[in-house]
Amino acid sequence: MTGPSFVPAPLARLPWKMLLLVVGITTFGLVVLYSAAGGHLRPWAMSQGLRFCVFFVMAIVLSRVPEGxxxxxxxxxxxxxxxxxxxxxxxxxxxxxxxxxxxxxxxxxxxxxxxxxxxxxxxxxxxxxxxxxxxxxxxxxxxxxxxxxxxxxxxxxxxxxxxxxxxxxxxxxxxxxxxxxxxxxxxxxxxxxxxxxxxxxxxHEYQQKRVFTFLDPESDPLGAGYHISQSKIAIGSGGIFGKGFLNGSQSHLDYLPEGHTDFVFATMVEEWGLIGGLAVIIGFIMLVRWGVRVGQRADSRFSRLTAAGLATTIFFYVAINLAMVMGMAPVVGIPLPLFSFGGSAMMTVMICIGIMMSIDRASKGKSSLN
Structure with missing residues (x-):
């Protein structure tokens, strides 16, 4: 006989392991933004944290929306x-x-x-x-x-x-x-x-220049190739364990442009090294894997395609951003979701998660009735 539960049933049925993973990724991102601001909550970490709280609640609300x-x-x-x-x-x-x-x-x-x-x-x-x-x-x-x-x-x-x-x-x-x-x-x-x-x-001319820069970033290291060159330097200088929290010279001395937005991964790896980079990548892999499993469990064609499509949307965000900051793709302005400062990508990813939770809830509800 089990004791009384003080957690409402709708909240108890949420995929809390996945949600804690999302909170963990975002929290790590806030730590990086705090460091990028020189050890200050403003202007980035505090507003980003408040924004995440709003979108987190929004995702939980969306999870209650009927699949239909x-x-x-x-x-x-x-x-x-x-x-x-x-x-x-x-x-x-x-x-x-x-x-x-x-x-x-x-x-x-x-x-x-x-x-x-x-x-x-x-x-x-x-x-x-x-x-x-x-x-x-x-x-x-x-x-x-x-x-x-x-x-x-x-x-x-x-x-x-x-x-x-x-x-x-x-x-x-x-x-x-x-x-x-x-x-x-x-x-x-x-x-x-x-x-x-x-x-x-x-x-546009600047887009063509980005392609040329991707093919040969060293041809204009102080101009069009500056972003990629500095990003590679920051990532490479981090080594295995990084330079340490608040010790990233590339970002703190403003050598790395957009170190809190598109190139936040380079900012993080400089301080946390290969270990930190792998932790972030594994975290996103686990999140995408959860989304794919939601699609596999779904019992309708629409739900399967939607869950898989939304999971791959998150994957494309991460894959394109990482390829961009590592010099494996042209700079196209795709942020790292839950990490980069800004609300658009975070909102999109949290809506994806909310819809996938809605689909997952419906699938589990139907399976429990069978």
Missing amino acids: FWKTAAIPIYVIVLVLLILVELLGFVGGGSQRWLDLGFIRIQPSEMMKLAIVLTVARFYDLLPASHIRSWTAIWPPAVAIGLPAILVLLQPDLGTALMIIAGGLTVMFLAGLPLYLFVGGGLALAAAVPIVFSML
Whole structure:
């Protein structure tokens, strides 16, 4: 006979091991931001911590949303976010040379971040509605291709190459998991490779410079290649155990640009070394693995595709950022979620987690009834 439980049943059913993992990753990120500010809570660590508390509660609230809501709301959410992207082109706020935000006075929103979620939900909903017998027909290809292409083009116009690539990657991942033939992706990849010169000519000058810098960062170490060169120096100088907390010279002496945002991983590895870097990578692997398992446990096509698509969205965030700071990919402005200072990526990841918890709760509830 068990004693009385003082934890409400809905909270007791939450995946607390995963949530504690998320809290652990974020807390480590706050420690790094504290160090990057020279041992001060402001301007980054305190506001980031408060922001996380809000998004953490939001994720728990989203976990209580019925699974069917996401299925019903998928296409309307996509249409709303697409309209917002069009409004960005017409009325958007310009900052840092890019037109990516809508300024509502009391808040500034970035619709392109929301599209990373909307595209996964929409493409998953499309294949949920598509009869299985049509999966190898043209009907299975062109509607999701248009749904992915429209927002990707709008985001490229902002310009925001990194977010556009993530929207495309998220949509294509769901298409692949839905069962489309492999030769379509191979053929598409070859066609994209053939179109690279055309696409490259359409990029902005600073984006073309980033590609050249990626190919040969040492050609302009004090100019376009400065970010990558300093990031490599910071990572390499950390060694196995790092220089120690509050002892990162590259970040504290301002040699490392954006050491609290896009290049926060380099800031962390300089002080915590290879051990700290591996701890962060393993933490994210465990988080993505949990999301994939949620998809495997789901009992509907929509839920399986959505959970897997959202898990891979988190994976793309991490993989692209790490490749970027290590000089293995061009600098495309993708932050490290839960670590980099800023609310957009954190909000997106916490919504992903909230939706996956909603799917997981529904799956466990149905299995307990059987």
